[in-house]
Amino acid sequence: MIFRASQIAFLRTALFLAIAVFSPARLWAWGCVGHETVALIAEAHLNPHARATAIRILEKSPVDPALERYCKQQGLDAVAYASTWADDYREQHPETFDWHFIDIPRGAPRGDPEKYCRPDGCITTALKQQIKILEGTQNPALQANALRFIIHLVGDLHQPLHTTTNDDQGGNCVPVAFFDQIATLKNPEQKSYSPNLHSIWDSFIIERLAGTMSVQQFAAMLDREFRSQVPEWKAAGIRIDDWAWQSHGLAETAAYGDLPRKIPIEKPQPVATCAGDNNIGSRMFALHEAVADKYRSETGPVIEQQLAKAGVRLAMILNSIWP
Secondary structure, eight states: OOOOHHHHHHHHHHHHHHHHHHSOTTTTSOOHHHHHHHHHHHHHHSOHHHHHHHHHHHHHSOOOTTSOOSOOOSSOOHHHHHTTHHHHHHHHOGGGGGGGOOOOBTTOOSSOGGGGOBTTBOHHHHHHHHHHHHHHOOOHHHHHHHHHHHHHHHHHHTSGGGSOBSSSTTTTTSBEEETTBOOEEEETTTTEEESBHHHIIIIIHHHHHHTTOOHHHHHHHHHHHTGGGHHHHHHTOOOHHHHHHHHHHHIIIIIITTOSSOOOOOOOOOOSSTTHHHHHHHHHHTTOEEEOHHHHHHHHHHHHHHHHHHHHHHHHHHHHHOO
């Protein structure tokens, strides 16, 4: 059967919408606390001109009030409030779905990461594109959306499982029991489970790390904890491809590396759901991965440092645009 280009575009959109409907609400992102933490740390490192400009742009073209927001934290300023917008926007604009991650296979040799981009792009190309838009446009709405994407995508880039796949959709197809939360089959047809490796990195571990602290308190704590490393991070400069490979390395050494049951590297192949690659979701479930204090204590420092790095690097980008 031969499809016209318009039919292919329609089928691709339909597939993205199906994924959005049948997948967990935060399939490809740090959770609410993670993204808001990155934004708050970034604000602490913005120069006065950059901070004032960012707030002015966001307030001049606010988020569409009709857009359903998943994260409902109250009391956030414009920058932190913008940090989770791209996930909500994606639900109505599936053409931006691929912008949130890049599927670099486990074990891949270092090189140009963009060869692993999908037809609609990937996180490194999308981030570079949105930076160019923010630098070049005078359209208030385009400026605001570009800024919102940048705030969000820098955070996503520092979630190691956004830069890695083992035919498992960045760990989404690896069921993991987390403390007393047992991995449960959520979609029998797609063989998807929750919790899974991706979700515990997105939210579960961060929520344990933050405890009873507000997101503002958590961000301030991390900023203090890693303040001595900021000069080194800044000296390395804005190197988006390097950041992707650094995150990819941490996925191997920490996200997968610290699991109690070691997962072999799969032969790379396209996977649309966790039923792909010979039912990888079911095969991973059979490993009965279960993590608690040991895994949290080993991976927690990695997650905290990535949140702090993302905040500082986001500030570096915005400071370079508005010195």
